[in-house]
Amino acid sequence: MQGEPVRSGRGRPTMKDVATRAGVALKTVSRVVNDEPGVTPETANRVRTAINELGFRRNDSARLLRKGQTASIGLIMEDIGDPFYSALSRAVEDVAHWNGSLLFTGSSDEDPQREQELVLALCARRVDGLIVIPASGDHRYLLPEIAAGVASVFVDRPAGMIDADAVLADNVGGTRAGVTHMIRQGHRRIGFIGDNPQIYTAAQRHRGYLEAMTGAGLAIDPSWVCMAKPTPDGIRDALSRMLAGPSPVTALFSGNNRITVRALREIAASGERIALVGFDDFELADLLSPGVTVVAQNPAEMGRRATELLFGRLAGMRGPAQYVELGTKLIVRGSGEIPPA
Amino acid sequence: MQGEPVRSGRGRPTMKDVATRAGVALKTVSRVVNDEPGVTPETANRVRTAINELGFRRNDSARLLRKGQTASIGLIMEDIGDPFYSALSRAVEDVAHWNGSLLFTGSSDEDPQREQELVLALCARRVDGLIVIPASGDHRYLLPEIAAGVASVFVDRPAGMIDADAVLADNVGGTRAGVTHMIRQGHRRIGFIGDNPQIYTAAQRHRGYLEAMTGAGLAIDPSWVCMAKPTPDGIRDALSRMLAGPSPVTALFSGNNRITVRALREIAASGERIALVGFDDFELADLLSPGVTVVAQNPAEMGRRATELLFGRLAGMRGPAQYVELGTKLIVRGSGEIPPA
DNA sequence: CTGAAAGCGCTTACAG
DNA sequence: CTGAAAGCGCTTACAG
Numbered sequence: 001m002q003g004e005p006v007r008s009g010r011g012r013p014t015m016k017d018v019a020t021r022a023g024v025a026l027k028t029v030s031r032v033v034n035d036e037p038g039v040t041p042e043t044a045n046r047v048r049t050a051i052n053e054l055g056f057r058r059n060d061s062a063r064l065l066r067k068g069q070t071a072s073i074g075l076i077m078e079d080i081g082d083p084f085y086s087a088l089s090r091a092v093e094d095v096a097h098w099n100g101s102l103l104f105t106g107s108s109d110e111d112p113q114r115e116q117e118l119v120l121a122l123c124a125r126r127v128d129g130l131i132v133i134p135a136s137g138d139h140r141y142l143l144p145e146i147a148a149g150v151a152s153v154f155v156d157r158p159a160g161m162i163d164a165d166a167v168l169a170d171n172v173g174g175t176r177a178g179v180t181h182m183i184r185q186g187h188r189r190i191g192f193i194g195d196n197p198q199i200y201t202a203a204q205r206h207r208g209y210l211e212a213m214t215g216a217g218l219a220i221d222p223s224w225v226c227m228a229k230p231t232p233d234g235i236r237d238a239l240s241r242m243l244a245g246p247s248p249v250t251a252l253f254s255g256n257n258r259i260t261v262r263a264l265r266e267i268a269a270s271g272e273r274i275a276l277v278g279f280d281d282f283e284l285a286d287l288l289s290p291g292v293t294v295v296a297q298n299p300a301e302m303g304r305r306a307t308e309l310l311f312g313r314l315a316g317m318r319g320p321a322q323y324v325e326l327g328t329k330l331i332v333r334g335s336g337e338i339p340p341a
Numbered sequence: 342m343q344g345e346p347v348r349s350g351r352g353r354p355t356m357k358d359v360a361t362r363a364g365v366a367l368k369t370v371s372r373v374v375n376d377e378p379g380v381t382p383e384t385a386n387r388v389r390t391a392i393n394e395l396g397f398r399r400n401d402s403a404r405l406l407r408k409g410q411t412a413s414i415g416l417i418m419e420d421i422g423d424p425f426y427s428a429l430s431r432a433v434e435d436v437a438h439w440n441g442s443l444l445f446t447g448s449s450d451e452d453p454q455r456e457q458e459l460v461l462a463l464c465a466r467r468v469d470g471l472i473v474i475p476a477s478g479d480h481r482y483l484l485p486e487i488a489a490g491v492a493s494v495f496v497d498r499p500a501g502m503i504d505a506d507a508v509l510a511d512n513v514g515g516t517r518a519g520v521t522h523m524i525r526q527g528h529r530r531i532g533f534i535g536d537n538p539q540i541y542t543a544a545q546r547h548r549g550y551l552e553a554m555t556g557a558g559l560a561i562d563p564s565w566v567c568m569a570k571p572t573p574d575g576i577r578d579a580l581s582r583m584l585a586g587p588s589p590v591t592a593l594f595s596g597n598n599r600i601t602v603r604a605l606r607e608i609a610a611s612g613e614r615i616a617l618v619g620f621d622d623f624e625l626a627d628l629l630s631p632g633v634t635v636v637a638q639n640p641a642e643m644g645r646r647a648t649e650l651l652f653g654r655l656a657g658m659r660g661p662a663q664y665v666e667l668g669t670k671l672i673v674r675g676s677g678e679i680p681p682a
Numbered sequence: 683c684t685g686a687a688a689g690c691g692c693t694t695a696c697a698g
Numbered sequence: 699c700t701g702a703a704a705g706c707g708c709t710t711a712c713a714g
Binding site: 011012055057058059060061062064065068070072079080081082083085086087089090093094097102103104105106107120121122123124125126144145147148149261264265268282283284286287288289300 | 352353396398399400401402403405406409411413420421422423424426427428430431434438443444445446447448461462463464465466467485486488489490602605606609623624625627628629630641
């Protein structure tokens, strides 16, 4: 951990140090480091020797300050530990890397306050652009930043109270397809476990459920629907309410990957046998028995499209806010094809 | 996307602009922005008004350049899309946030070249420190950076050819425990599917397997062991070789989460019934039937310990390189308790 | 309490 | 081909 200092003062050697050692001007070092023309091979060699002897590495932060950009973008999501977001992150990183940018990542934990802190901290670092999976419902705090030139694209959920680019999944249509699939299997009493209705995707998927049920002329008992933060306890209670009443459900639609997993766990523990379709695909869904039928979205594709849009904006693309909606895919594996009891 | 310029020139307002508007000197603006004492409330108010009118936000990149640090750290791993690394990332992020640092993340895809590029790009940005899950076996390229003061801690695998802090799991002991567990169930012919033996963890776990078998006085048929990059095809072939020979295995140890999942898929497809213990826990391991017995490490704990060590170094902690070894936990769920045929 | 000057490590714009 | 000066947006060190 202890290093021998490579120059008199503390800290790292700078172009100035290299220049002194090579007996040239600062600007000449800059030319060599940046492969600019107009340096004799002999001079260039002297500079390169000095660079190696001193262990010089250009300070890109200083460079970028002068150039007025940072060659970095920020990604704010709910939780990078969640497989859905980590798959999305990877796609964002790849496109950023492709465009010569480094990536800051931050998790908001679905807390609007933390989202705003992270976003503004990144703006203060002057990231070139921002990919945001919003926790907040009000992004007016971003308006001055956008006006100042920070490109930003929202993913998974649209921005709140401002008009901005967004890449979304077809939440309503996907859910409608999943619920309709179970209706076609003969189910009439279908439950829905979603998330906090403040969350855009939760509300949209709930709407898809309502549309499918209403469209099929099916009434919905209030006890069949749970829209709340999906804690294990909450899901257990919701399930037992759905199954206990005078008109128990025979099928369940779960609103996202975490809910699906928790519901599976509860269903397995309860010993009940009901049909299940979940929004979001997840690893091993095919290996469970029965395999879990899901409405899959493609997180990598969402991340990729959003980041390409971001770099398009950074490259000068103008025009009104774009809304990209990506389709979903019903993947039939068994759990959604269990017939009504 | 189009914003009205808030000052004459293009770009964002600076402290200088604020100073001009408030009719004070630059330094006074700096004082107000940084809550430094020695400004009359009245002056401060004038400055704050100007800040709001102009939409000024301090440029932290410029600030940190002057201060000589960047309040950011970098995390280089194999693939942020992998749940193991994403869980680790989240822990790193939390500790970084706790310490007022932002986090750069980058995926090396197990490519030493890309690892080096990413690491050096981050060093050029002058990150304060680096958490590295190495792909490379030779980290001498980092020596000048470390000498220049970049703190660095290695996780999951030690640094190659240099002496540096590392947080590792007990790969040998964990694997030994897992294999021994199956030996105790009566298995004598146990297969091992690992990864490329160049990878530290792969080699260590292989060693644990050898120790357990040898320790129990069991001979190992060469066809039982596969040490190669775990492609789906490679795993299928390895499995059929293990099961086809004159002395087919009755049990299998799989060297990491991805191998386990792929092996499960192949075993399910083949219809064979063999015991399985895997290194690494994974979501839903308990919901499969049988549940999957695993040797669990704790990625979040690894990330947390490594990052705490990193910030300890940044806070001035001296002394020789530290090696932290974290224990593993055998989690019994059923697949490892299948008796020999 | 307030400010003018120098400097962080680079690049830009210009001169020789 | 090479370099001296100014500037990116801030903070530090010092003076009044």
